[in-house]
Amino acid sequence: MKFTHYQQLDRMDCGPTCLRMIARHYGKHYTAQTLREKAQISREGVSMLGIAEAAETLGFKSVGVRTTLDKLIKEAPLPCVLHWGQNHFVVLYAISQRQSAFRYNEVSRRFLSKIWGGRKPTVTFDPDDDRMGVPNEFELLSPNLSPKTGNRYEDTGHRTFHIADPSRGLITYTSTEFEKRWLSFKNNGSKEGLALLLEPTSRFYDEDDEKANGFRFGQLLRYLWGYKKLIGQLGLGMLAGSGLALLMPILMQSVVDVGIGSQNLSFIYLVLIAQMILLCSTAAVDFLRSWILLHISTRLNLTILSEFLSKLMRLPVSFFDVKQFGDIMQRIGDHRRIESFLTGQTLSVLFSLINLAVFGFVLAYYHLSIFIVATVASILYAAWVILFLKQRRKLDAKRFDVSARNQSQIVQLIQGMQDIKLCGAETPKRWEWERTQANLFKWSVRNLSLSQFQQAGALLLNQSKNIFITFLAARAVLEGQLTLGGMMSVQYILGQFNAPIEQLISFLQSWQDAQMSLERLNEVHGMVDEEPAHQQKRTEWDKHQDISLSNITYTYPGAGNDPVLKNINLTIPQGKTTAIVGTSGSGKTTLLKLLLRFYDPQMGTISLKSGTGGMLFNQRSLDNIIMGSAGNKDLDFKYISHRSWRQQCGVVMQEGFIFSDTIARNIAVADEVIDQARLYHAAQVANIHEFIESLPLGYYTKIGAEGNGISQGQKQRILIARSVYKNPQLLLFDEATNALDANNEAVIMRNMEEFFLGKTVIIVAHRLSTVKHADQIVVLEKGEIVEVGTHGELVLTKGKYFELVSNQLELAV
Numbered sequence: 001m002k003f004t005h006y007q008q009l010d011r012m013d014c015g016p017t018c019l020r021m022i023a024r025h026y027g028k029h030y031t032a033q034t035l036r037e038k039a040q041i042s043r044e045g046v047s048m049l050g051i052a053e054a055a056e057t058l059g060f061k062s063v064g065v066r067t068t069l070d071k072l073i074k075e076a077p078l079p080c081v082l083h084w085g086q087n088h089f090v091v092l093y094a095i096s097q098r099q100s101a102f103r104y105n106e107v108s109r110r111f112l113s114k115i116w117g118g119r120k121p122t123v124t125f126d127p128d129d130d131r132m133g134v135p136n137e138f139e140l141l142s143p144n145l146s147p148k149t150g151n152r153y154e155d156t157g158h159r160t161f162h163i164a165d166p167s168r169g170l171i172t173y174t175s176t177e178f179e180k181r182w183l184s185f186k187n188n189g190s191k192e193g194l195a196l197l198l199e200p201t202s203r204f205y206d207e208d209d210e211k212a213n214g215f216r217f218g219q220l221l222r223y224l225w226g227y228k229k230l231i232g233q234l235g236l237g238m239l240a241g242s243g244l245a246l247l248m249p250i251l252m253q254s255v256v257d258v259g260i261g262s263q264n265l266s267f268i269y270l271v272l273i274a275q276m277i278l279l280c281s282t283a284a285v286d287f288l289r290s291w292i293l294l295h296i297s298t299r300l301n302l303t304i305l306s307e308f309l310s311k312l313m314r315l316p317v318s319f320f321d322v323k324q325f326g327d328i329m330q331r332i333g334d335h336r337r338i339e340s341f342l343t344g345q346t347l348s349v350l351f352s353l354i355n356l357a358v359f360g361f362v363l364a365y366y367h368l369s370i371f372i373v374a375t376v377a378s379i380l381y382a383a384w385v386i387l388f389l390k391q392r393r394k395l396d397a398k399r400f401d402v403s404a405r406n407q408s409q410i411v412q413l414i415q416g417m418q419d420i421k422l423c424g425a426e427t428p429k430r431w432e433w434e435r436t437q438a439n440l441f442k443w444s445v446r447n448l449s450l451s452q453f454q455q456a457g458a459l460l461l462n463q464s465k466n467i468f469i470t471f472l473a474a475r476a477v478l479e480g481q482l483t484l485g486g487m488m489s490v491q492y493i494l495g496q497f498n499a500p501i502e503q504l505i506s507f508l509q510s511w512q513d514a515q516m517s518l519e520r521l522n523e524v525h526g527m528v529d530e531e532p533a534h535q536q537k538r539t540e541w542d543k544h545q546d547i548s549l550s551n552i553t554y555t556y557p558g559a560g561n562d563p564v565l566k567n568i569n570l571t572i573p574q575g576k577t578t579a580i581v582g583t584s585g586s587g588k589t590t591l592l593k594l595l596l597r598f599y600d601p602q603m604g605t606i607s608l609k610s611g612t613g614g615m616l617f618n619q620r621s622l623d624n625i626i627m628g629s630a631g632n633k634d635l636d637f638k639y640i641s642h643r644s645w646r647q648q649c650g651v652v653m654q655e656g657f658i659f660s661d662t663i664a665r666n667i668a669v670a671d672e673v674i675d676q677a678r679l680y681h682a683a684q685v686a687n688i689h690e691f692i693e694s695l696p697l698g699y700y701t702k703i704g705a706e707g708n709g710i711s712q713g714q715k716q717r718i719l720i721a722r723s724v725y726k727n728p729q730l731l732l733f734d735e736a737t738n739a740l741d742a743n744n745e746a747v748i749m750r751n752m753e754e755f756f757l758g759k760t761v762i763i764v765a766h767r768l769s770t771v772k773h774a775d776q777i778v779v780l781e782k783g784e785i786v787e788v789g790t791h792g793e794l795v796l797t798k799g800k801y802f803e804l805v806s807n808q809l810e811l812a813v
C-alpha cells in the first residue's frame, strides 16, 4: 500500500503534518488546522509531547522513546514519528531490506497473485521457508505487519528506511544516512534517537474524522462568475478569433494553388490584401481580449486579496501568535498565482480548446494520417510534461518554505539592525541570511534544471513530429494526395497547433500551482473567526458594571506549558482604579490580555456582574435569547462581541505600535474625520501637546517607521493620548509610564485624575508612584493572586507587596 504524503503548509507545521499522515494511513482524514490546534502549536512549532497529546485525543496510544537503531528496527510499530536532524519531525513508515530469499508477505502475495492471474495459491507458504528464491527482491515490510511476525531484519546491513518528510515528500535513506539524521544522543557509548510510537485504539476508529479539504474548483469559479458579462464578450471574441484563424490556411493555399498555379498576379494581390485584413482583425481581437483579461484580472486580484485581508482581520490574536510573518506574506503571494490561473490560464485555455478543435478539424480535412500523427505526438508531448508535475509540486513546496524563511529573516535583519550592531553580530547574521539565499538558489536551480530537462524533451518531441509530418506531407504531394498549397497550409496549421497544446500544458502547471496556493489559503479561510457570523453576540451592555473573574486558569498554547494564571478570583470594581503588581513574568500582561479578550481562559469565567448597573432596555430581549432568563444573571464575556468590547477599552500595552503616519492619525487611529478639540485635549492630558506644537508640522508630522524617530517616552505619551482620545469606560495601562521621567509622570497622573473619574481603570506597573493611590492593589506571584488591598493595608501586612515595594517600588519615595 502506498503511503500517503502530505506537504506541510507552514514552516512550523512538520509535527501536525506527521500526525496527519499517520491518521490517514489508518484511514482517517483530519485537516492540518485541527491537528495544529490539538498539538497546541506555537510560533516555534510543536514538541513531541504536543504531537503525543494530539495523537491521544485522536484515539492513538502513544509512547515517546529514546532508543537505539537496532531496537527501533526490531520493536517499533510502523509508521512512527521520528525527531529528525534535531529540528524537524518525519514519519518512518517502512524499512526495506535487500533479501537473498523469498518471503511470504503482502508484497509477495500480490506478486504471486499476478503470476497466477489473481487465483489464490493452493500451496501454503511458510514465512521462514527460504527455498523459493527470487534473488534480490526488495521486501517492503508492510507497516501493518507486526515486526515480530515473520520479518527478519538482523542478517544484513543493506537496509533502506522509508521516510515521509512533511517538507520534502517520500524519501528513502540508507542506514548510514538515516543514522546521521536520526541518532542525536549518546547513552553508555551507544547512539540513540527520539521516536514517538503510535498505535490506534478502538477509540481512533470510533472518532468521526473530517472531510477532505481538497481543491474546490467551484470556489474559484465563484470568483469568475461575477464577471460573466465580460467573459461572455471574451468568449465571442475568442470565437471570432478562431474563425479568422481558420481562414488563414485556406488563403495561403489559394495563393499557391490558384494564384501561382494559374500565374494570376492580381489574384495573389487580392489574397494578400485579404490576408492583411485578416491579420489586422486578428490583432484587434487579440487586443480586445487582452484588455478584457486585464480588466477582469485586476478586479479579481483586488477581490480575493481584500477577502483574505478581511479574513485575517477577523481571526483571533492567537492566530498571529503562532504564524510566522513570512508565512503570511507568502500567502499574499499565493493570491497572485490564483489570480493568474483564473485570468491568464482558465480563460485562455478555453480559447486554446476552441482553436485546437478548429485546427484539428482542418488538419483532418487536409490529410487524415498527418492529423493522427500530430494528435499522437501531442498526446506524447502532454504525457511528457505531466510526468514532471509531481516533482514540480515538491520543489514548489520546498521553495515556499525557504522563501518564507527568507522573508522572515529579511524583516528581522532590518528591524533588529540596531541590536545586531550592538552585539557585533553583523557577520554571523549575514552568513545566516546568505545560507538561506544559497538554499533558495539551490531550489531555484533544481527547479530550473527540471524545467530545462522538461523543455529539452518537449522540444525534441516537437521537432521530431514536425520533421516527420513534413516528410508525410511531402510524400503526399508527390503521390498527388495533397497540392503544394495544401502542404503549406498543413505547415501553417502545425505551427498554430502547438500553441494551444502548450497553453493547455501550462494550464495544467498553473492548475497545480493554484491548487497548492488554494490549499494554503483554504487553510486560513477555513479557520474559525473570532466572532463567527452565526453567533449572536451583545454589542451593548451597561458600561457601569464590575468585572468579575472567577477561577480563571490560562495556559499559553504549547504542550507541556505550565499555566501562566492559576485559579484567579478577582472583582474589578467599576469606576475605581485597580493596580496589578508582581515580579516580572508573574502573569500581569496575560491577565490584561484575557480582559481584552485576546485569548479565552481554559477554565473559569470572566463576566460583568449583575446588579452593579442598570440593564439597557433594548438589550433585554437579546439577553433572554442568550441567557434564557430575564437578564438577571451575570453577563458572561463570551456573550459579548469581541469587537464591541474592545471599542470600550482604552489600552496602552507595553509593545504598543506606532503607525507610519502623522501624529494626529496615530492618536485618532480609528476616526476618519479627526475631532480637533478631542485631539488637543488628549495630547494635553498625555502632556505631549507642547512637544507636538514645537514640531514644524505640528500634529501633521509623520512619525513611525517611515517618519520621524521619537523617544520611548514620547511614544508612550502618544499611546496614552490615543487611549484618552478614545474616551472609553475601561482603561488598561500596562507599564504605560515606565519610560517617563518622574516629572512627566507626575504631570500625566495629575491630568489623568480628572479623566479617570467614573471610569474603571486597571494599571500594571512596577513604580510605587503609579500604584499607590489605586483603590485596590492586586499582587500576582507566579500566576496566583497572593494579596489584595489598598497601599496602606498591604504595607501594614508586610507581605509580598511590602517586599516588592521595599525592593523595587522605591518605598522611600
Ligand SMILES: Nc1ncnc2c1ncn2[C@@H]1O[C@H](COP(=O)(O)OP(=O)(O)OP(=O)(O)O)[C@@H](O)[C@H]1O
Pocket: 321, 556, 557, 564, 582, 583, 584, 585, 586, 587, 588, 589, 590, 591
Ligand atoms: N505568547 C506567549 N506564548 C507563550 N508564553 C508566553 C507568551 N507571552 C507570555 N508568555 C509567558 O507567560 C508568562 C507571563 O508573562 P506576562 O507577560 O504575563 O508576565 P508579566 O507579569 O507581564 O511580566 P513583565 O512584568 O516582565 O511584563 C511568562 O513566563 C512568559 O514567558
